Amino acid sequence: MSEDAFDSFPHLLGEWLKGSGPDSDIVISTRVRFARNIRGFPFTGRASDTQRADVLRLAEDALRQVHLDRSVVTLELNKLPEIKRDVLVERHLISRELANGEGPRGVTYGRGEMLSVMINEEDHLRLQWIKSGFDVDRAYHALCKVDRALETVLPYATSDRYGYLTACPTNVGTGMRVSVMVHLPALTLKENIDQVFKAAQRMNHAVRGLYGEGTRAFGDMYQLSNQTTLGRSEEQIVEAIKAIVPKILEFERQRRGQLYTEERSFVEDKVLRSLALLRSARRLNVQEMMSHLSMLRLGVDLGIISDVPVRTVNELFILGQPSHLQETEGRTLPPNERDTLRADLVRSRLAAGTN
Amino acid sequence: MDCQCCNKRPAGIRICDVDDNSIEEQINVCPDCFNLIKRYMFDITKPLMVTADVVREVQGLLNAGDKALATIPEPGGITPVGKEPVPVCPDCGITLSEFRAKGRFGCPRDYEVFAEHLDPLFERIHDVQPARHEGRLPVNSAGEETVQHRQTIADLRKRLDAAVAEENYELAAQLRDQINEAETSKQPESSKESS
Numbered sequence: 231m232s233e234d235a236f237d238s239f240p241h242l243l244g245e246w247l248k249g250s251g252p253d254s255d256i257v258i259s260t261r262v263r264f265a266r267n268i269r270g271f272p273f274t275g276r277a278s279d280t281q282r283a284d285v286l287r288l289a290e291d292a293l294r295q296v297h298l299d300r301s302v303v304t305l306e307l308n309k310l311p312e313i314k315r316d317v318l319v320e321r322h323l324i325s326r327e328l329a330n331g332e333g334p335r336g337v338t339y340g341r342g343e344m345l346s347v348m349i350n351e352e353d354h355l356r357l358q359w360i361k362s363g364f365d366v367d368r369a370y371h372a373l374c375k376v377d378r379a380l381e382t383v384l385p386y387a388t389s390d391r392y393g394y395l396t397a398c399p400t401n402v403g404t405g406m407r408v409s410v411m412v413h414l415p416a417l418t419l420k421e422n423i424d425q426v427f428k429a430a431q432r433m434n435h436a437v438r439g440l441y442g443e444g445t446r447a448f449g450d451m452y453q454l455s456n457q458t459t460l461g462r463s464e465e466q467i468v469e470a471i472k473a474i475v476p477k478i479l480e481f482e483r484q485r486r487g488q489l490y491t492e493e494r495s496f497v498e499d500k501v502l503r504s505l506a507l508l509r510s511a512r513r514l515n516v517q518e519m520m521s522h523l524s525m526l527r528l529g530v531d532l533g534i535i536s537d538v539p540v541r542t543v544n545e546l547f548i549l550g551q552p553s554h555l556q557e558t559e560g561r562t563l564p565p566n567e568r569d570t571l572r573a574d575l576v577r578s579r580l581a582a583g584t585n
Numbered sequence: 586m587d588c589q590c591c592n593k594r595p596a597g598i599r600i601c602d603v604d605d606n607s608i609e610e611q612i613n614v615c616p617d618c619f620n621l622i623k624r625y626m627f628d629i630t631k632p633l634m635v636t637a638d639v640v641r642e643v644q645g646l647l648n649a650g651d652k653a654l655a656t657i658p659e660p661g662g663i664t665p666v667g668k669e670p671v672p673v674c675p676d677c678g679i680t681l682s683e684f685r686a687k688g689r690f691g692c693p694r695d696y697e698v699f700a701e702h703l704d705p706l707f708e709r710i711h712d713v714q715p716a717r718h719e720g721r722l723p724v725n726s727a728g729e730e731t732v733q734h735r736q737t738i739a740d741l742r743k744r745l746d747a748a749v750a751e752e753n754y755e756l757a758a759q760l761r762d763q764i765n766e767a768e769t770s771k772q773p774e775s776s777k778e779s780s
Contacts, residue, residue, distance in 0.1 A: 272677045272692040352689070381723040387693035391700075392707075393718030395693040399703075400710055402696075404720040434712055461713030463720045 243548060244321060244343030244360065249540035251363020255531045256479050258411040258451065258544060261322070262369040263358040264377055265396045265405035267387040273397035274335075274350045282350050283334040288384065289349045293338050296379035302345070304338040307331070313562065316553035322360065324348055345376060352397045353405075355380075364475060366408055366468050374464075393460065403460030408471045411440070412478065415450040415528040416485035419500075423452075426478055433474055434458050449520030449547060454478065490532050501529030505538075508576050513569040519550050519576060542579055550575060590618035590640050591647060600636050612636050618643065624657045674698045697739045738767050 246259040267273060268288060271281055290304055307315055307328065315329040324337050328351045335350035348356040357380075359373035387395040394405035401407070417423050427437045440451040454475065456467050489497040504525035508514075527543045529535040548554060550572045556563050559571065588596045589612050596613035600622070603609065614622065621643050622636070634642075646653040672681040679691030681699050690696065696703065707716035741764045748757040 267693060269693060273690060275687075275689055276677050276679065276691040378724075386723050388722050389693075389696055389718075390722070391717060392696050392703075393720055393722065395690075395696050397689050399688070399690070399706060402707065403711070403718050406720070458711040458713065460707055460711040460716055461719055462711075466719070 243545050246322075246344065246360040246362045247541065247544040247548065248362050249544050251361060251365050253364040253475075253479055254362065254540070256412055256414070256482050257364035257475070258413060259360050259362055260365050260369050261358055261360045261409045261411070262366070262373045263356055263407045263409070264373060265353040265394065265401045265407075266355040266357065266377070266380070266384075267395060267397070268354045269385040269387045271354065274352060274354060275397060277350075279333045285354050286334045286336055286349050289347070289355055290336065290338070292380055292383045293347060295383050296376070302338050302340050304336060306334070306336045308334055313553050313556050317557045320548055320551040320553050325351060325356075327351060344372070347376075353401070355384075364410060364479075366410075366471055370408070370464070370468055400457075401459055404462070404464050404467060406459055406464055406467055407455050408467060409453045409455040410471065410475050411451060411453050412475070412482075413449075413451055413524065413527055414478070414482050415524050416489055417478075417482050418450045419489065419497075420485050422481065422485060426481065430454060430474065430478075433470070435470070435474055448517055449524040451520075451524070451547075486528070486532060497528070497532065498534055501525050501532070501534045505529065505535060505580070509580050511573045511576070513566070514550075514573040514576060515565070515569050516550065516552065516572070519572055520547060523547055523550075538580060546576060546579055549579075586613055588613065588615035588618050590614045590622065590644055594618075602636050610635065610637060612640055614640070618647075621646075621654070621657060672699055672702070697742070700739070738764060741767065 246261075249258075251257070251260075268285055271277060271285055274282065274285075277285065286306070293302070293304070305318075307318075307324070312329075315324070318324045318337060319326050319329045321343065323339050323343060323346045325348065328335060328337070328348050331351070333350070335348075337346060337348050339346040344360055346358050346360075348358075357373055357376055359369045359376070361369040361372075389395060393403040396402050396405050414423060414426070417426060430437050434457045436455055436457050438453045438455070440448055440453070454471075456471060459467070462470075504522035508519070508522050508526065511518075523543055523546055526535065526538060527540065530538055530540050530543065552568055555568050555571045555575070563571065586596045588594045591614075594615035594617060596615055598614055598616060598619045600612045600614060600619070601608050601610070618640075622639055625639055625643055626634075643657075646657065673679070674691060674695045675698070676694040677691035679695060681702060684690060684695065684699065704716045708714050741760055745757055745760040745764065748754075748760060
C-alpha cells in the first residue's frame, strides 16, 4: 500500500544474495513455494474483479492476523507503476505473470525479502521462502510456520483425495515447489549442461533459466526444481532435491577443479578478461554483464580473483537489471542509456580497493 | 417417386404419423434417409416431433455435410445411445473440454465434478500411481469437517447421476433433496468471514 518501501530498494538487497549458507560457491539460493487457494472462490483466472478484491482483502487480513513479522510490506500491484512491478520481478519477489496480470492483486513480503506471498497469481496465494545457499530444510520449515499459521484463519481449498487444490493440475497435491538456483559456469564451459538437464528430467526434476519458466539461462544461472507434487509427501520432495542437487554440485566442482588444474591459463584468461572488461566498459547490456559476472564468480571461487567479494557479484546480477537501473534513476530509459548506467554501476562496484 | 428427404433416390418406404387411428401425414422416403430419420427420432435428447419436422432437420443435416450427419447418434435399439452429458461445474460453469483446452481448473469444485476424468491425467503429469495425495492437509477441525461434508455431497451427486442414468427418477428426486439440504445446512465458513 505504501510506496515508501521502494525508497530503500535500489540500495538494499535480500538476504538470499549475501552469498553465504551451505554450498554457496555454487548455490545462490534455495526457494520453497506453496500454492494455496481459498475455499468458496473460483481460481484467479476465472474470478471476477470483485472476487479478486475479496480474495486480496481476505489474504491481507489473514496475513495481518498471523502477524508474521512486524516489518512486512504489502503492495497492491494494480496500483503500482510498471517499473516498480518489474523491480519486484527482478528481485524474485513476484513472478512475471503476477506483474503483468490484471485486476486486484498484491504481494506481501518481509523486509529481509525471505518471505513473499503473492496474492491472486494463478493461485490465490503463492507463499515462498528464499534462503541463501543450499538450505532446503530451513526454507521449508520457515515456510511451514507461515502456512500453519495461515491455515488457522484461512479456509484452504483441499480434498482428501487430491490434497491442496490448485488452478493448474501440475501443482495439485502438496502445491509445493522447491527451486534451487545454481551457478554452473564450469559445466556450461565444458558443455556438460545438457547431461545435467537430461539426468534431472529422468528424476522428474526440471531445469529452467534465472527467472523461471521459459526464461533463458543468463550468466550460467539455472533453477532446478521438482516437477511433481502429487503422490509424494512434502518430506519426500525435500529428500529428492537433497539427493539430486549434491550430485550436480559434485559434477560442477569436479569440472571446476579440472579447469583449474588442467586448463589453468584458459580459465585464468577468461576470468581476468571478464574482470578487465567489467572494470573498463562504458556500455554494457544485460546479457554481456551477466556472462562476465558469471566468469567473475567462477574466478572468485577458484581464487583467481581475491579483491571482489561474492556478495558484490551476486548483487550486481540484480542491481544491473533494467528496471533496477530505471528505478534508481526514477525514470524510464532507452536501452543505450541503460547500458551506460549499467557500465557505470558495475565499474564503481568493482573499482579496485573499494571492496 | 423420389425420396421426399434427399430428393434424389427413389422412395420405397412410407412413414405415417398416426393420431387416434387416423393417418395425419404420410411421407415417402428412401431406405438410406429412413435410417437417418429413425436414428434421429430415437435420440432421446431431442424433443418429440412430427415426422415432417424430423425430415426437415435431417434434410438440413444432409445439406450441411458429413460432419453434421455424424451428430446423429448411432442406432442402438431401444436403449438411448446419445451424446454423453457434457460435464459442467455448477459452481464456476467450466466444462470438461474447456478445462482440457486451457489446462487450468476454474474452481476447487472442478476436482469433484470431473473426478472420473482426472486420475489418468494426474498419473501422467505426476508420474505416480495411484494419483492420491500423500502429503499433509490443514489440521484445523473446521477444515476437516468441511472436507467430510464436501465428500458426502460428492457421494450424493454420484448416486444422483447413477439414478438418472438408470432412469430411477424417484430415487433421483430424493437424492436431489438431500443434496440441497446438505448444501444449505452447512455453508463453508469462508463466505461468513468475508462479510
